[in-house]
Amino acid sequence: KAVDQLTLDEAKAEVGPLRDRLTQWGREYYEQDNPSVEDYVYDRQYQRLVEIESRFPQLVTPDSPTQRVGGQAETQLKKVRHEIPMLSMGDVFSVDELHDFNQRQQALLPDRKRWEYNLELKIDGLSLSLVYENGKLVQGSTRGNGTIGEDVTANVMTIKDVPHQLKEPLSIEFRGECYMPKEAFVKLNQQREANGKPVFANPRNAAAGSLRQLDPSVTKHRELATFMYYIPEYQKLGLKTQAQALDKMRELGFNVNPSNRVVDSKEGLADYIEEYTAKRDQLSYGIDGIVEKVNDLDTQIKLGNTVKVPRWEIAYKFPPEEQATVVHDIEWTV
Numbered sequence: 260k261a262v263d264q265l266t267l268d269e270a271k272a273e274v275g276p277l278r279d280r281l282t283q284w285g286r287e288y289y290e291q292d293n294p295s296v297e298d299y300v301y302d303r304q305y306q307r308l309v310e311i312e313s314r315f316p317q318l319v320t321p322d323s324p325t326q327r328v329g330g331q332a333e334t335q336l337k338k339v340r341h342e343i344p345m346l347s348m349g350d351v352f353s354v355d356e357l358h359d360f361n362q363r364q365q366a367l368l369p370d371r372k373r374w375e376y377n378l379e380l381k382i383d384g385l386s387l388s389l390v391y392e393n394g395k396l397v398q399g400s401t402r403g404n405g406t407i408g409e410d411v412t413a414n415v416m417t418i419k420d421v422p423h424q425l426k427e428p429l430s431i432e433f434r435g436e437c438y439m440p441k442e443a444f445v446k447l448n449q450q451r452e453a454n455g456k457p458v459f460a461n462p463r464n465a466a467a468g469s470l471r472q473l474d475p476s477v478t479k480h481r482e483l484a485t486f487m488y489y490i491p492e493y494q495k496l497g498l499k500t501q502a503q504a505l506d507k508m509r510e511l512g513f514n515v516n517p518s519n520r521v522v523d524s525k526e527g528l529a530d531y532i533e534e535y536t537a538k539r540d541q542l543s544y545g546i547d548g549i550v551e552k553v554n555d556l557d558t559q560i561k562l563g564n565t566v567k568v569p570r571w572e573i574a575y576k577f578p579p580e581e582q583a584t585v586v587h588d589i590e591w592t593v
């Protein structure tokens with residue numbers, strides 16, 4: 260039944276099981292790196308929960324998947340607190356929805372006349388935080404539930420493209436995505452199959468499973484890579500824009516994805532999306548969409564965050580690639 264047709268009682272009866280289902284899928288995905296349903300199945304159900312909760316706000320609970328980031332950091336790895344939370348990201352599924360998002364966003368700061376966006380590829384991996392002291396890598400951690408992540412320093416030390424020493428003696432945190440290149444993923448699954456081990460569902464889960472290992476020598480053989488994209492305390496480096504932040508990270512020796520582009524028009528946005536939708540399969544790493552970020556960093560701060568997502572960035576998600584091969588497409592009729 261369409262959400263706008265639901266009575267309060269019907270909505271009440273539906274949200275409980277819907278949340279339980281999403282929580283269970285979230286656990287499998289974020290904590291066990293082993294999802295049982297395809298992402299688009301999860302996304303559709305999640306979207307329905309968002310719609311029900313926005314129509315009946317009295318049904319929102321603090322433990323709803325719409326109010327929480329990721330999963331719990333439940334492995335035996337040491338825990339790390341993120342003073343600046345590592346958030347999730349809102350998503351849209353069409354260019355029209357993206358324009359609507361931009362209009363709502365721009366209405367929050369009516370005095371700002373010029374809106375520039377930095378567009379980036381949405382790398383299909385897991386978020387990674389890297390902390391440097393005097394230019395030396397001292398800590399690597401996962402997002403976890405956004406506030407408490409897992410300490411994966413020893414594992415990160417084995418990732419070839421992560422600099423142990425920066426080109427400047429900075430004491431600051433950088434964030435980005437840890438991912439497994441497509442080729443490494445195929446190879447790993449072939450090996451696992453040959454050894455009678457369960458295969459990973461996709462490169463993102465393979466990357467997460469490989470980074471969240473107790474034994475760094477396992478991670479070392481998994482051929483992980485990174486693209487760094489965020490400097491939470493950009494003020495310390497005198498940076499003004501997201502595009503500058505990416506350039507700065509390149510200079511410092513990080514691997515930064517080369518595909519970012521600054522645009523200031525709807526056409527620019529649509530062109531980028533069209534271009535990378537077409538190029539997606541040729542890339543050596545997986546992407547599941549495009550990230551649009553307000554380019555001006557102080558404006559990002561002014562826009563701020565909700566409990567779960569920043570208001571200054573949004574993901575445009577590509578349509579699912581191979582629906583026909585999906586075995587878990589469940590229709591939840593109510």
Ligand code: NAD
Pocket residue numbers: 284285287288289294295296297298299301302328329346347348379380381382383384385386387402435436488550574
């Ligand atoms: P998300 O992964 O869709 O988006 C947020 C993340 O994007 C950030 O945390 C960051 O790590 C990443 N990212 C990649 N490139 C980036 C860039 N250039 N700039 C900034 N960030 C970038 O959000 P989420 O809340 O972590 O997870 C939701 C996703 O997980 C959905 O796609 C959902 O389908 C999937 N999921 C699937 C299942 C399942 O059972 N199949 C369960 C839970 C979640």
